[in-house]
Amino acid sequence: MDNRTVIYLSYDGLCDPVGASQILPYIKGLSKNGTRFFVISFEKPDRLDEGRQRVQTELDESGIVWWTFGYTKRPPVLSTMFDLRKMKKAAKQICNENKVDFIHARSYISGLAAHHIFKKKQIPFLFDMRGFWADERIDGGIWNLRNPIYKVIYRFFKRKEKQMLVDAQQVVSLTFAGKDVLTNDWGIDSSKIEVIPCAADYNHFARPENAVLDRARTKYNLPKIVGKTLIYTGSTGTWYMLREMSDFYGIFRNHFPQSRFVLCVNEVSEAVKAIEQQFPNEVHVFERVARNEMPQMLSLADFSIMFIKPSFSKKASSPIKLAESLAVGVPAICNVGVGDLGSVENDGFGLLIRNFSPEAYSAICQKIAAIPFESTNLRSASSEMYELSNNIARYQNLYSKMI
Numbered sequence: 001m002d003n004r005t006v007i008y009l010s011y012d013g014l015c016d017p018v019g020a021s022q023i024l025p026y027i028k029g030l031s032k033n034g035t036r037f038f039v040i041s042f043e044k045p046d047r048l049d050e051g052r053q054r055v056q057t058e059l060d061e062s063g064i065v066w067w068t069f070g071y072t073k074r075p076p077v078l079s080t081m082f083d084l085r086k087m088k089k090a091a092k093q094i095c096n097e098n099k100v101d102f103i104h105a106r107s108y109i110s111g112l113a114a115h116h117i118f119k120k121k122q123i124p125f126l127f128d129m130r131g132f133w134a135d136e137r138i139d140g141g142i143w144n145l146r147n148p149i150y151k152v153i154y155r156f157f158k159r160k161e162k163q164m165l166v167d168a169q170q171v172v173s174l175t176f177a178g179k180d181v182l183t184n185d186w187g188i189d190s191s192k193i194e195v196i197p198c199a200a201d202y203n204h205f206a207r208p209e210n211a212v213l214d215r216a217r218t219k220y221n222l223p224k225i226v227g228k229t230l231i232y233t234g235s236t237g238t239w240y241m242l243r244e245m246s247d248f249y250g251i252f253r254n255h256f257p258q259s260r261f262v263l264c265v266n267e268v269s270e271a272v273k274a275i276e277q278q279f280p281n282e283v284h285v286f287e288r289v290a291r292n293e294m295p296q297m298l299s300l301a302d303f304s305i306m307f308i309k310p311s312f313s314k315k316a317s318s319p320i321k322l323a324e325s326l327a328v329g330v331p332a333i334c335n336v337g338v339g340d341l342g343s344v345e346n347d348g349f350g351l352l353i354r355n356f357s358p359e360a361y362s363a364i365c366q367k368i369a370a371i372p373f374e375s376t377n378l379r380s381a382s383s384e385m386y387e388l389s390n391n392i393a394r395y396q397n398l399y400s401k402m403i
Contacts, residue, residue, distance in 0.1 A: 004101040004403060005036045007091055009110035011083070013043035013071060014059075015051030017266070020291055021320060023106070024058060025201055029392035031062040035399060038094045039064055042071040042083055067094075077153060080109065087113040095121055102126060102169070102402045108133040108157065111164045118167060126402055127168035131178070134158055135313035140238040162186070170398050172196050175339040178316030194398050197318040197340070199391040202383055205295045205327035207375055216296040222284060227259030228252070228368075231301035231330070233294070234321050235266050239314070241307040241335075242271040244356045246278060248305065248333070251358055253282065255365035264289045264297055298328045303368070307353070310337025322349075323386035329375025333364060349382055 008027055013019050019041070027037050039059070043052075048068070059066050067090050072079040091113055094100065103125040105114035114125035134157035137143040143150040165171060165182065171193045173179040183190040208216070217223055230249055236242060249261045261279060264286045265272055276283045289297055298304065304325035308314060317339045325332050332350035334341040345352040351364050351371075384390060 003034045003036075004399065005098055006038070006399070007094055007100055007103045008037050008039045008106070009087060009091065009103060009113055010039070010041045010106040011071075011087075011109040012041065012106065013047055014039070014041045014055045014066070014068075015043050015047040017291070018320070019055075020051075021200070021324075022198060024055070025388055026392060026395060027064060028058065028062045029389070030395060030399065031064055033396055037062075037064045038067065038098070038100075040067045040069070040087055040090050040094075042069050042087075044071050077149070084109055084112055088116055091117055092120075095123060104128060105164075106130060108161065108164075111168075112160060115160070115164050115167060124169040124402060125167075126170045126172065126398065127164050128172040129165075129174075129178075129316070130172075131174060131316040132161075132181075132313040134161060135311075139309075139311035139313045142238070168192070169402055170194065172398070173316060174198060174318035175316055177340055177342075181315055194394060196391050196394050196398075197385060198320040198323055199386050199388045200320070200323035200327040201388040202327045202379070203388075204291075205298070205324050207299050207328045207379070208296050213296065213299055216293075216300060220284070220286070220297070220300070222260070222262065222300055225258055225260060227256040228302040229260050229262060229300060230333075231262045231264065231298060231304050232306070233264040233289075233298065233304070233324070234306075234319075236269040236272055239309050241309055241356070242269075242275065244307045245305050246275045247356070247358070248307070248353075248361045248364075249275075249279065251361035252365055253279070255362070255369065260284060262286070262297070262301060264294070294324065295328055298325055298330055301330050303333050303350070304330050305333045306341075307335050307356070308338045308341075310335060314338045323382075326378055326382035326386055329373075329378045331373040331378060347381075349378065 010023055014023055031037055069086050072083055100123055103114040103123060105111040105125050106128045107130040111127050117123055118125050134154055143154055145151050165188050173193055173195050174197050176195050179193050179195050182188040182193055230252055232245055253259045260282050262284045263272055268285060268287050272285055276285060306319055306321055322332055326349055332344060334344050334350060335353040336342045344350045351367055353360055
């Protein structure tokens with residue numbers, strides 16, 4: 001067991017869904033192997049009110065010290081810089097009062113703080129980049145380069161991105177496609193880049209027994225059907241192609257009559273309402289499904305669909321929903337141009353859309369009818385790459401390299 005003290009910086013909240021699945025399990029697992037954590041996170045007020053006590057209890061049980069700040073959204077840009085200043089100040093205080101071995105910076109805002117402290121105090125940092133953050137804002141239409149302010153901000157982050165990648169002792173990329181960009185196009189040393197995709201806790205996302213699923217069908221009013229159940233889980237914002245998924249379902253239901261489309265979403269948007277109206281009595285929408293109910297909900301489906309807008313920045317993206325779906329043995333229907341999803345079909349984890357057209361959708365439906373997917377095989381085959389404990393071991397190995 002290694003003894004080390006680490007500051008973990010996150011601009012995402014531990015009370016957010018992403019914190020529950022992609023931060024808490026990791027730091028708790030790593031703390032068991034001798035890492036003493038100081039965690040700095042920025043929490044949204046409503047999420048903090050709901051989750052503070054639960055998260056604090058979990059952290060206390062693992063001996064993790066939590067410094068929490070309120071996430072500020074307005075005014076744009078200035079609020080982020082204000083939060084960054086608070087992050088730097090808190091991290092400096094922890095460094096002044098403790099012997100810190102290194103800083104684990106989750107994404108770019110945290111990376112800026114870690115890089116600042118590295119320059120001031122020569123404390124090494126791990127840049128867990130989580131994707132091409134600045135380019136995501138361009139590709140997603142959040143920053144418009146025709147606006148001179150956003151043009152300056154984008155150039156600032158691209159300059160800092162290169163500095164962080166060069167100065168970081170270790171770098172985490174979520175995808176092999178992202179690593180290829182870093183090494184082949186940007187000239188970053190491949191030996192210090194580790195690929196660790198978003199994982200799922202396979203113990204939590206275990207496929208329930210049939211009796212449990214029967215009770216879940218009654219609870220959610222999703223009785224057994226002659227056709228097939230298609231499910232989408234997660235956000236409905238910038239990157240998620242709900243219209244194309246709806247179009248796919250239109251073809252899907254023709255191939256498999258008496259089917260249904262289940263959407264478990266963070267919020268019911270106008271796009272979600274439009275799908276409900278298009279397919280009355282076939283679309284079932286659930287908002288903010290509790291994490292402990294998601295294994296049951298996913299297990300009621302035959303296929304999980306995830307159409308994500310392809311772009312340069314999405315080469316570095318790893319959807320959490322893929323790991324969760326595979327954990328319960330539900331195959332995925334994905335599109336190319338996003339992270340490593342292009343290998344889903346070759347890996348035997350699902351089926352791949354290469355263009356968004358009725359012909360492509362129909363071809364996938366024909367494959368569904370011809371290719372059997374066994375839930376037990378999917379779960380076991382995917383665990384090497386997407387099971388939480390394996391990824392904690394990868395971080396453990398990376399932490400050893402940081403010392």
